[in-house]
Amino acid sequence: MNFLEEKIKAEGQVFEGNVMKIDNFLNHQVDVRIIRKIAEDIKNHFENVKVTKILTIESSGIPIATILAELYSVPMVFAKKSQTVNSTDDQYISRAYSFTHKTTNNVYVSRPYINSSDKVLIVDDFLADGEATRALIDIVHQAGAEVAGIGIAVEKGMHHTGERLRADGYRLHSVAVIQSMDPTTQTITFR
Amino acid sequence: MNFLEEKIKAEGQVFEGNVMKIDNFLNHQVDVRIIRKIAEDIKNHFENVKVTKILTIESSGIPIATILAELYSVPMVFAKKSQTVNSTDDQYISRAYSFTHKTTNNVYVSRPYINSSDKVLIVDDFLADGEATRALIDIVHQAGAEVAGIGIAVEKGMHHTGERLRADGYRLHSVAVIQSMDPTTQTITFR
Numbered sequence: 001m002n003f004l005e006e007k008i009k010a011e012g013q014v015f016e017g018n019v020m021k022i023d024n025f026l027n028h029q030v031d032v033r034i035i036r037k038i039a040e041d042i043k044n045h046f047e048n049v050k051v052t053k054i055l056t057i058e059s060s061g062i063p064i065a066t067i068l069a070e071l072y073s074v075p076m077v078f079a080k081k082s083q084t085v086n087s088t089d090d091q092y093i094s095r096a097y098s099f100t101h102k103t104t105n106n107v108y109v110s111r112p113y114i115n116s117s118d119k120v121l122i123v124d125d126f127l128a129d130g131e132a133t134r135a136l137i138d139i140v141h142q143a144g145a146e147v148a149g150i151g152i153a154v155e156k157g158m159h160h161t162g163e164r165l166r167a168d169g170y171r172l173h174s175v176a177v178i179q180s181m182d183p184t185t186q187t188i189t190f191r
Numbered sequence: 192m193n194f195l196e197e198k199i200k201a202e203g204q205v206f207e208g209n210v211m212k213i214d215n216f217l218n219h220q221v222d223v224r225i226i227r228k229i230a231e232d233i234k235n236h237f238e239n240v241k242v243t244k245i246l247t248i249e250s251s252g253i254p255i256a257t258i259l260a261e262l263y264s265v266p267m268v269f270a271k272k273s274q275t276v277n278s279t280d281d282q283y284i285s286r287a288y289s290f291t292h293k294t295t296n297n298v299y300v301s302r303p304y305i306n307s308s309d310k311v312l313i314v315d316d317f318l319a320d321g322e323a324t325r326a327l328i329d330i331v332h333q334a335g336a337e338v339a340g341i342g343i344a345v346e347k348g349m350h351h352t353g354e355r356l357r358a359d360g361y362r363l364h365s366v367a368v369i370q371s372m373d374p375t376t377q378t379i380t381f382r
Contacts, residue, residue, distance in 0.1 A: 013279075021279060029304040030267040032260045059249035059269060063257040069223045076221045078250065084292060088204075088212065101275060113220040 003037055004153065004176040005190045012188055014181045018128075018158060020188070026153065027060035027125050032067075038175050039067035042123070042151035045173040051121045051148045053077060053114065055140065057096075057107060057132050061124040064153060068123055079136060080108045092142045094135035099128050107135040109143075116144035127152040127174060130161035137170070154178065157191050194228055195344065195367040196381045203379055205372045209319075209349060211379070217344065218251035218316050223258075229366050230258035233314070233342035236364040242312045242339045244268060244305065246331065248287075248298060248323050252315040255344060259314055270327060271299045283333045285326035290319050298326040300334075307335035318343040318365060321352035328361070345369065348382050 001009065013021040025031035042064075051072050056065035057079040069076035082105075083091075089110040097104045114120065120140045127133060133150060140147050147170055155162050155174035165172050177191040192200065204212040216222035233255075245267040247256035253269050260267035273296075274282075280301040288295045305311065311331045318324060324341060331338050338361055346353050346365035356363050368382040 015279065023301065024303070025266075028268065028271065028301055030257065030260065030269070032257055032267060035257065036261070059253060059271075062250060062253040063267070066221065066223055066226065066254040066257045069221065070227070075216075076223060076254070077219065078221070080219065080250075082292060088206065101273060110214065110219055112215070 001190065002041075002175065004034070004041075007034060008154065008176055008178075009188055012181075014183045014186055014188060016183050018156060018181065020154075020156075020178070020181055022154070030063050032063065035063045036067050038153045039064050039071055041175045042068060042121075042173055043071050046121065046149045046151065046171070049121075049148050049171070050119045052117070052119045053121070053145075054123055055079065055109075055114070055120050055136055056123045057081070057136060060126070064125060064151075065123045068121065068151070072121070075113075077109060077113045079139065081105045083108060092139040094138040094142070096131040096135035097129070098131070107132070107139065109139050111143070114140065114143040114145050118143065118145035119148040120145050121148050122150045123152075125153045127155040127161055127172075128159050130159065130165065133161070133165070149173065192381065193232075193366065195225070195232075198225060199345065199367055199369075200379055203372075205374045205377050205379060207374050209347060209372065211345075211347075211369070211372055213345070221254050223254065226254045227258050229344045230255055230262055232366045233259060233312075233364055234262050237312065237340045237342065237362070240312075240339050240362070241310045243308070243310045244312070244336075245314055246270065246300075246305070246311050246327055247314045248272070248327060251317070255316060255342075256314045259312065259342070263312070266304075268300060268304045270330065272296050274299060283330040285329040285333070287322040287326035288320070289322070298323070298330065300330050302334070305331065305334040305336050309334065309336035310339040311336050312339050313341045314343075316344045318346040318352055319350050321350065321356065324352070324356070340364065
């Protein structure tokens with residue numbers, strides 16, 4: 001087991017419906033030591049891949065994206081789930097269903113922040129049904145840019161989203177891939 | 192002018208209604224070099240102040256909070272604006288009006304992540320009407336914890352929120368304080 005799998009095994013809580021709670025270090029309270037190790041693991045995996053921009057979606061992917069942007073010395077962009085009064089630029093818009101919020105939302109990125117010469121590393125904390133990741137891929141394509149890779153902290157393997165993304169030709173790296181989890185015994189197994 | 196005031200003067204766009212757009216480096220596309228300098232400036236200001244936790248609110252404060260958490264070697268917590276299916280813990284709840292979204296929202300922090308022994312440094316990208324900051328202060332007080340300080344990247348001085356927070360006894364540091372801005376001439380002056 002790697003550092004993240006060990007941390008998940010030690011501290012993750014499993015609930016009915018394939019829900020795993022690791023919000024004591026990943027997506028509510030954040031242990032930046034773990035975040036930095038996740039970012040370094042992703043960067044190491046994509047060695048020799050040219051990256052000009054890090055793209056994530058608000059909010060939980062932002063800490064990992066922040067550290068990765070610093071490691072690559074490139075800008076980070078976080079896609080927004082709502083428009084604000086100062087969204088004055090033209091925007092790329094895609095749509096994603098949120099497993100955690102049970103709603104379908106628009107996803108926005110202002111056009112100036114991704115352009116056709118960009119090699120974009122898409123980053124997120126979780127990959128489950130892949131809705132958010134697919135929306136980010138769609139936005140990169142709308143911009144005429146290239147998806148350099150997809151870096152994920154925790155992939156829920158039971159959704160088989162990773163296989164589909166790889167079959168579609170995307171380079172995907174997940175630091176931890178959950179094979180199965182059992183709320184009765186609180187057992188989490190990794191691929 | 193310091194580094195942030197120079198950056199704002201060079202790249203900020205001013206719109207009617209005291210709206211300033213610096214989302215090319217602060218709150219949509221993020222220049223992590225600037226974010227690190229903001230975090231270092233805040234930490235330098237609060238020298239000799241004990242901090243056990245960094246608290247911000249999703250989403251734009253998260254990059255600064257991430258770097259600050261690493262500088263202090265303490266956990267970061269970001270308050271949430273909605274509940275998710277895995278919000279199973281009891282929560283502190285406060286309310287804040289959002290100037291950018293024109294709605295009043297609940298603000299949530301799971302109780303395990305702030306406790307009565309915490310010295311909390313509250314961090315955000317903008318201070319305008321102070322609604323989000325007041326909600327975070329309220330949550331720290333609900334937890335019986337102490338507000339060690341409030342660190343802000345850009346304070347809009349015309350709202351006079353900073354004066355009120357200082358009058359209430361809070362240690363507040365804003366890296367840049369905007370005195371006035373003029374959409375006609377695109378002039379931004381700093382305090």
